[in-house]
Amino acid sequence: xxxxRKMAVKATSVIIRRLNPLDADGWYSEGxxxxxxxxxxxxxxxxxxxxxxxxxxxxxxxxSLPLMVYRTxxxxxxxxxxxxxxxxxxxxSPNYDQTAVDFWEFGCASIELWGNSYARIExxxxxxxxxxxxxxxxxxxxxxxxxxxxxxxxxxxxxxVETDRTVFHIRGFGGNPLGGMSTLHFGRNAFxxxxxxDRSAAGTFRNGLRPSGVLTFEKWLSKDQRDxxxxxLTEKFISAMNSGKPLILEGGTKWEQLTINPDDAQMxxxxxxSVEEICRFFGVPPFMVGHxxxxxxxGTGLExxxxxxxxxxxxxxxxxxxxxxxxxxLTPDDRARGITVEFSLEGLLRGDSAGRARFYQxxxxxxxxxxxxxxxxxxxxxxxxxDVPRTQMQNVPITEVDRDQIRQLIAEERDQQS
Numbered sequence: 001x002x003x004x005r006k007m008a009v010k011a012t013s014v015i016i017r018r019l020n021p022l023d024a025d026g027w028y029s030e031g032x033x034x035x036x037x038x039x040x041x042x043x044x045x046x047x048x049x050x051x052x053x054x055x056x057x058x059x060x061x062x063x064s065l066p067l068m069v070y071r072t073x074x075x076x077x078x079x080x081x082x083x084x085x086x087x088x089x090x091x092x093s094p095n096y097d098q099t100a101v102d103f104w105e106f107g108c109a110s111i112e113l114w115g116n117s118y119a120r121i122e123x124x125x126x127x128x129x130x131x132x133x134x135x136x137x138x139x140x141x142x143x144x145x146x147x148x149x150x151x152x153x154x155x156x157x158x159x160x161v162e163t164d165r166t167v168f169h170i171r172g173f174g175g176n177p178l179g180g181m182s183t184l185h186f187g188r189n190a191f192x193x194x195x196x197x198d199r200s201a202a203g204t205f206r207n208g209l210r211p212s213g214v215l216t217f218e219k220w221l222s223k224d225q226r227d228x229x230x231x232x233l234t235e236k237f238i239s240a241m242n243s244g245k246p247l248i249l250e251g252g253t254k255w256e257q258l259t260i261n262p263d264d265a266q267m268x269x270x271x272x273x274s275v276e277e278i279c280r281f282f283g284v285p286p287f288m289v290g291h292x293x294x295x296x297x298x299g300t301g302l303e304x305x306x307x308x309x310x311x312x313x314x315x316x317x318x319x320x321x322x323x324x325x326x327x328x329x330l331t332p333d334d335r336a337r338g339i340t341v342e343f344s345l346e347g348l349l350r351g352d353s354a355g356r357a358r359f360y361q362x363x364x365x366x367x368x369x370x371x372x373x374x375x376x377x378x379x380x381x382x383x384x385x386x387d388v389p390r391t392q393m394q395n396v397p398i399t400e401v402d403r404d405q406i407r408q409l410i411a412e413e414r415d416q417q418s
Contacts, residue, residue, distance in 0.1 A: 034192020042113055045191045050275040053289035054282035059108035063101045065343045072338030085127045094131040110136045115172035115180035128329050141178050170324045187281045194274035283313040318343045367391040
């Protein structure tokens with residue numbers, strides 16, 4: 001190998017090793033503690049409602065979109081290539097156990113949390129016949145001396161050693177050949193703080209919003225008396241269900257209640273800020289996960305905010321998956337025959353009948369779609385004459401106007417006036 005290439009490969013390996021799942025230097029996200037001292041793992045982070053909602057929204061929305069395989073004909077027209085072997089794998093069922101929605105939801109959730117999605121490729125005669133997902137936390141990736149990428153993992157007691165020829169790898173934000181950047185790693189401080197705030201709030205409410213109090217005794221207590229007082233008070237009066245019970249004191253003992261208001265401690269505000277912080281990491285508008293306390297700068301209406309979500313959040317995720325499929329799963333012969341893979345964004349209109357009607361009306365008015373194409377999308381049978389594109393005739397070029405007909409109309413109008 002060229003010495004310069006060796007240096008580049010080595011430098012790349014050093015950079016990615018810090019982002020890679022199972023490296024020994026501890027740079028990978030899982031098992032790390034944030035600044036607030038809370039342990040950050042996939043399970044603990046998904047326990048935060050904002051993280052669960054963001055990952056659920058992104059992965060569920062993308063997985064529900066139809067993933068289509070198209071063929072571009074020589075005349076430039078494009079048609080659905082339902083006869084292509086990859087169509088069944090991507091659109092219907094990638095493997096024996098999962099539907100397409102299951103597979104892509106798992107893959108998209110892996111990208112959102114770990115920054116990578118992996119699947120073992122099953123081939124028959126050079127054609128892709130199946131994709132089997134691999135949990136990113138199990139995967140270890142490195143660059144070999146020959147320039148190829150090696151993937152190692154152990155699952156169900158079986159060890160796998162594969163290369164980039166047999167592993168389908170979708171990289172998240174970062175774009176490095178060995179892997180994308182892990183949200184769990186780079187967002188660990190925000191996630192740790194959110195968990196610490198939740199834990200603090202839970203402790204406060206568990207104590208009935210009475211975090212502490214002071215018992216004042218006239219005389220010094222012995223060790224046994226002090227231990228007994230602490231034990232009995234804890235058993236009888238701590239927890240929300242014991243809040244309000246009478247406290248019996250004797251022998252000159254005085255009780256001074258120390259109360260704290262959650263608003264004064266800015267606990268509720270801190271929890272709201274954590275939701276917004278988490279939404280920023282995932283690129284999701286807070287209103288889409290049920291956080292509607294503040295207005296947004298994405299537009300005045302929810303429709304405009306939703307369009308912004310599609311443009312700035314969904315589009316790059318969809319493009320990342322489409323290009324990974326075309327690069328890793330299509331053969332050179334497929335590319336030569338004009339085979340492409342795309343998500344159908346019209347699937348987002350499936351639950352919006354009014355938006356769907358406007359879209360069909362505009363597409364048929366300009367002749368971009370026929371009536372039968374619209375009926376097929378609505379699962380309706382074709383009608384006679386519905387395969388001919390139509391367009392309205394209000395804007396006719398002046399050069400195509402029948403001048404003799406205009407002269408005749410003018411003459412008839414003059415005769416009527418006379």
